[in-house]
Amino acid sequence: MPEKNIQKHTFSFHTYRKRKKWEIKERTLEGEKEERKIGEIMAPNNDRCKWSSIFMLLLSLSLAVSVAVATDKAPLVEDGLVINGDFETSPSSGFPDDGAVDGPGEIPSWKSNGTVELINSGQKQGGMILIVPQGRHAVRLGNDAEISQELTVEKGFVYSVTFSAARTCAQLESINVSVASVNANEGDTLASRDVDLQTLYNVQGWDPYAWAFEAEEDHVRLVFKNPGMEDDPTCGPIIDDIAIKKLFTPEKPKDNAVINGDFEEGPWMFRNTSLGVLLPTNLDEETSSLPGWTVESNRAVRFVDSDHFSVPGGKRAVELLSGKEGIISQMVETKADKPYLLSFSLGHAGDKCKEPLAIMTFAGDQAQNFHYMAQANSTFEKVGLNFTAKADRTRVAFYSVYYNTRTDDMSSLCGPVIDDVRVWFAGSKKIGAGFGFGVSVFVLLVIGLV
CATH class of the missing domain: 2.60.120.260 (Galactose-binding domain-like)
Structure with missing residues (x-):
């Protein structure tokens, strides 16, 4: 090949390489400019994303706190026996031989006040055998004594409470059933009724009764109280099998x-x-x-x-x-x-x-x-x-x-x-x-x- 043609091809090759390098450099510079422009445009959006992330984090924390509070609250009561409504759950120290309850929390899931006894089936008082309506255990309420349990209900609905009751010493015994606000003072009730136990409707000596109330609050305290005052402070009605139903x-x-x-x-x-x-x-x-x-x-x-x-x-x-x-x-x-x-x-x-x-x-x-x-x-x-x-x-x-x-x-x-x-x-x-x-x-x- 003539020398002139070789030089011409060599020149063309070098010129081509330089041109390609320049085009690549130009595209790189243009790409960097585009990235800077996109960065400038997205900068506010990045700030918004940052604040959105912070907001979502705070919302998650709030929900976690709400769940914790809800978990701490008693679940919505279901139809049927309330928790330990048959009093067959043993206290931490076992069922007492004499029936006496030592403290306000001795009956699992219930609070007590006054002379309250967990009686056993066949238990005697003098010459009298105490009646346990169902199972092996029940509760007897002495003078002015009461037991209560907190329930979560649906406000505005009517609920019926079923319970079994029997009298013991006194002819004119009765039992007061009520619902109150959880933090209410003693005697402040939302609904209340005295149920007369004087009449014996059957020879077994006990009967199931029902009483209804309208839920004015979502969280209430169900209370059973002996309103009587007898000479013997241990005399009083026996209750058992406490259940509830939304009507x-x-x-x-x-x-x-x-x-x-x-x-x-x-x-x-x-x-x-x-x-x-x-x-x-x-x-x-x-x-x-x-x-x-x-x-x-x-x-x-x-x-x-x-x-x-x-x-x-x-x-x-x-x-x-x-x-x-x-x-x-x-x-x-x-x-x-x-x-x-x-x-x-x-x-x-x-x-x-x-x-x-x-x-x-x-x-x-x-x-x-x-x-x-x-x-x-x-x-x-x-x-x-x-x-x-x-x-x-x-x-x-x-x-x-x-x-x-x-x-x-x-x-x-x-x-x-x-x-x-x-x-x-x-x-x-x-x-x-x-x-x-x-x-x-x-x-x-x-x-x-x-």
Whole structure:
């Protein structure tokens, strides 16, 4: 190759290398400029990210503190036995031989004040054997003594407390059940009721009772207190099996003015207890253990279940006790001067109750008694009462005509069972559904005479 061409190619190669180096340098400088520009643009965003990180850290710390506080608070109470509600959890030092409780925290999950005893099944006091309703242990409250437990509930809801109770020395013993604010002073309560233990409803010497309250706060203290003052400071009621249930008022059916007429909504019932639950006097239908209903009289009525009693329909019903002293009632919505029909199921609880069984029924200004007539294939019958409403609200009520007792012990109180209570406008096409066989025969006879 000629020398001139070699020099030319050499020059071109060197020129190419220099040009490439210059282009690379230019691109590098441009890249650095772009990075500086991006950095200048992102600088405020980086600051925002920094503050966002700080904010998220503070929020996490706040949530951690909230969780710690929530964890320290008692969990929301569930339906059923409250914590150590049967008193079968042993104290740290074991169950005392003499029953005496040494300090306010000796009963696990409960606080005590005054003379409080953890009694044992079969324990004697003089010549008397102390009654333990269920299990092996229960609590006896002496003069002005009390036990309490803090519960977390839902504000605005109605709760029913079920507990078993028995009296010991005194004929006129009673027990006060109440709820109070956690930090309330002694005697300051949100709701309270004295439950009379004077009447023995069965020969076993104890009964389950129910009492309801509306939760005005989310955190309350459930208190059981002996309000009595006896000569013997250890005398006092025995309590056991304390449970709670959040109640819901059933919606009123379109074809029935009665709320909870089938009695399916009510207090907590223990499956291993065959005595039902007594509903003592309660005139406030808004805070009733049997939603929609009130117990007007001095004596209780019995809430019964299909596991231990004959129930006309569903799983629950009401047994009327103590004659006129056991009245259950409800104010139902009506229209003045309009005809209505009150119908219900009447029957036998299957608890060996001595006949005759009869109830007095009220609907507005109408009253009529109905006798239960035992039938071969059924333990209940449908009966009804026509009435004309006089106002926008009409009282319907029931009580047992007789004071009935069981045939096997002649002492335990019993009575007729009612269920499926309905009140509807008498112009309804369903009017015939409320009557029993006897009423149907009566209608046929009238038609035949006409």
